[in-house]
Amino acid sequence: MNGNAHMASVGDGPTDAQYEHGIQVIDEDKQFNPHINSYLQATDVSEAGFNYHLISVFGSQSTGKSTLLNNLFGTEFNVMSEAERRQTTKGIWMSKNKRASMADNILVMDVEGTDGRERGEDQDFERKSALFALATSEVLIVNIWEHQVGLYQGANMGLLKTVFEVNLQIFQKDKQSTPRSLLFFVIRDHIGVTPLSNLRTTLVQDLTKIWSSISKPQGLENSRIEDYFDFAFAALPHKILQPEKFVSEVQELGKRFIPGTPRSKEQGENGKQELAGGVFLPEYHRRIPADGFSVYAEGVWDQIVNNKDLDLPSQQELLAQFRCDEISREVLVSFDEVIAPLEEQQAESTHSGKPVVLPDLGSTARSAREKCVKSFEVNASRYHKGVYKTKRSELETKIDQRLKALYHGQLSAAHKSGVAAFSDAVSGKVKSGQKSGAAYEFAEIVDKEKKKALESFEKETQSLYIEGVPWANFKPQYQLFEKELDAVSARLRKDEMRRLATRVERWVKSRLGDSIGLEFNKLGSGRAGSGAPETGDKPPSEKDLWDRIWNVFTSIVKEAEGRFAERAKSFEASQDEVDVGLWRLRRKSWVALREKIEEEVMEGNILLKLRENFEDKFRYDEAGVPRIWRPTDDIEGVYTRARESTLTLVPLLSKFRLSTTKESPDLPGFIGNQPPSAEAEDEEDLAPIGGVDEHEGKSLEEEMTVLSENKRQDLVVRFKKTADGVYVEAKRSAIGGIAQ
Numbered sequence: 001m002n003g004n005a006h007m008a009s010v011g012d013g014p015t016d017a018q019y020e021h022g023i024q025v026i027d028e029d030k031q032f033n034p035h036i037n038s039y040l041q042a043t044d045v046s047e048a049g050f051n052y053h054l055i056s057v058f059g060s061q062s063t064g065k066s067t068l069l070n071n072l073f074g075t076e077f078n079v080m081s082e083a084e085r086r087q088t089t090k091g092i093w094m095s096k097n098k099r100a101s102m103a104d105n106i107l108v109m110d111v112e113g114t115d116g117r118e119r120g121e122d123q124d125f126e127r128k129s130a131l132f133a134l135a136t137s138e139v140l141i142v143n144i145w146e147h148q149v150g151l152y153q154g155a156n157m158g159l160l161k162t163v164f165e166v167n168l169q170i171f172q173k174d175k176q177s178t179p180r181s182l183l184f185f186v187i188r189d190h191i192g193v194t195p196l197s198n199l200r201t202t203l204v205q206d207l208t209k210i211w212s213s214i215s216k217p218q219g220l221e222n223s224r225i226e227d228y229f230d231f232a233f234a235a236l237p238h239k240i241l242q243p244e245k246f247v248s249e250v251q252e253l254g255k256r257f258i259p260g261t262p263r264s265k266e267q268g269e270n271g272k273q274e275l276a277g278g279v280f281l282p283e284y285h286r287r288i289p290a291d292g293f294s295v296y297a298e299g300v301w302d303q304i305v306n307n308k309d310l311d312l313p314s315q316q317e318l319l320a321q322f323r324c325d326e327i328s329r330e331v332l333v334s335f336d337e338v339i340a341p342l343e344e345q346q347a348e349s350t351h352s353g354k355p356v357v358l359p360d361l362g363s364t365a366r367s368a369r370e371k372c373v374k375s376f377e378v379n380a381s382r383y384h385k386g387v388y389k390t391k392r393s394e395l396e397t398k399i400d401q402r403l404k405a406l407y408h409g410q411l412s413a414a415h416k417s418g419v420a421a422f423s424d425a426v427s428g429k430v431k432s433g434q435k436s437g438a439a440y441e442f443a444e445i446v447d448k449e450k451k452k453a454l455e456s457f458e459k460e461t462q463s464l465y466i467e468g469v470p471w472a473n474f475k476p477q478y479q480l481f482e483k484e485l486d487a488v489s490a491r492l493r494k495d496e497m498r499r500l501a502t503r504v505e506r507w508v509k510s511r512l513g514d515s516i517g518l519e520f521n522k523l524g525s526g527r528a529g530s531g532a533p534e535t536g537d538k539p540p541s542e543k544d545l546w547d548r549i550w551n552v553f554t555s556i557v558k559e560a561e562g563r564f565a566e567r568a569k570s571f572e573a574s575q576d577e578v579d580v581g582l583w584r585l586r587r588k589s590w591v592a593l594r595e596k597i598e599e600e601v602m603e604g605n606i607l608l609k610l611r612e613n614f615e616d617k618f619r620y621d622e623a624g625v626p627r628i629w630r631p632t633d634d635i636e637g638v639y640t641r642a643r644e645s646t647l648t649l650v651p652l653l654s655k656f657r658l659s660t661t662k663e664s665p666d667l668p669g670f671i672g673n674q675p676p677s678a679e680a681e682d683e684e685d686l687a688p689i690g691g692v693d694e695h696e697g698k699s700l701e702e703e704m705t706v707l708s709e710n711k712r713q714d715l716v717v718r719f720k721k722t723a724d725g726v727y728v729e730a731k732r733s734a735i736g737g738i739a740q
Ligand code: GDP
Pocket: 060, 061, 062, 063, 064, 065, 066, 067, 068, 078, 079, 080, 081, 082, 088, 089, 113, 188, 189, 237, 238, 239, 240
């Protein structure tokens, strides 16, 4: 088992034991490790947002870079064994700082040595790793032997040249943010003869020379090195010769890996910015949220490896799109957990035909929405602002589409159940009012129940309100609900009117039964003065029978109309509705009268009346005294007169005709025209009336015919027979009287 056995290299799945040495970001075959995010999760970096830092180290092969990092950050990057002296670090490794009292979440990248001793003349990897480091890191540690300082042509200078060139290449595309980086020179095996300040001066001169020597892209010809870089310098003693001093100086150096402020920058020599205090200035940060780092790094590496122009702004946009989508999916999962069961419940209840008003839907949905948007905001707002805004509104649209459907279902259920409850409550109260016999005010019941129903519906709509969300306004639904309540009220009022009409019609029938019966009974007494001889009132004349009937009828109907209208008004029925009711009442009353007359002129009944009329005239004298027939009496004469007098009733009875006008009463005028608001259903149960309903093909003449020609003749024949019988009996009694 060699030393690499416990390293997490590209292609391996993550396990905790494998992270002992950190993780290999890019291997010697230039493959990117797809498990970076797992590592960041395992080391609690991925939740850190922007609160993390990236440092890369550069320098020649075997200059003690890994040793430095391990001592500085407590990492366990592989170090070349003293005995073997061959390259150990392959590709780029990353590990989280393990030392306390530094900035949070420092990620250190150990970049493969750049002498190309084992890679031959492969400058390509050097360039690529420099690009990668610059695109991601805030601080670049440049590790250099003291004796290399001033060797302008040395390998280190070649490396710096590469760094500067790729820096220009990268940030040429990213002019808005112009991110800066810190070049932190750590001078190794510092003997102490030459003070650090002298070394620094030499390095700065070299750097300036290198900067001026590189070819700059168009537009950046006059750019200065300090436009892109700040500088910091430190020197360390020989690790092997002065081990204790090395350790304490490294410890001292470690104190600088804390957040810095712009004030810690001071003007160094030659106008170069030199950083004195904490190394992590906010302006160095690449502003890639920790949870997007792996995706971003992979995208950047992909462009680098494929020799594409590294375009960091568009990488950031791509990253934002990718991550915002991912975050959106994540936050939708918890939204779904709350909302999907409600959607199911609603779908089921709707399907079963019994829509259910889900309890507390408004508050539940609102908090789910809020949580979802909030947690999206927290995680995604760190990404590219434009992309974030678009994705946020996409998310909101998605959420709102579902809530909208849910809310509409809810209100439709509330509508249905509200209307049913209203209708039940009104009908129930009317019924119990009728049962108890107590006076109930229909309009009051409706008003009260409508108010109740509207209040509860409004409460539901208010509970669904979401601040700042225009669609969460349910005024149209509320208006629709109110409209439906009014329609239901109108229907119930119509029922109530029908009930009232039935009551009034019954009353009319009963009054007609008594009064019309009385008028017909008067026919039975044929003698003048037999009605009320004592009072001296004018006796009823048979001739004005129909006038009296019509008068009685119209006055009863008038009274009924008054009752109906008064009661109907109390339900707040409209004038139109009242008019229709009155029109129906008049028609039905006429039909009732017609039936009553029919009953009175039924064969047996009318024959009896005629016989009584005749007998009255025949058997009683003018003074109302019963006649005792004597053989000398003109029985035949009296008989003939009485009979003819009674027979005059038959044509009178046959037609409903007023004595004053000799015409039928104005029935169509009495009933009146059909009110325009009467609907077809209002007519359904109405019997056609001759002369009124002209289309029925029955004339007023026919309507007013009480006895048909046949019936009349038949009645005359039967009456005559009856009268003859009476006559014969009288004759017999006269003769019998003599015989006695
Ligand atoms: P890297 O290739 O730059 O990462 O170098 P390593 O950290 O693997 O070290 C290479 C060799 O240099 C090892 O044998 C170390 O023991 C040795 N070394 C480490 N630190 C120092 C130092 O400060 N001074 C000297 N002279 N040698 C060192």
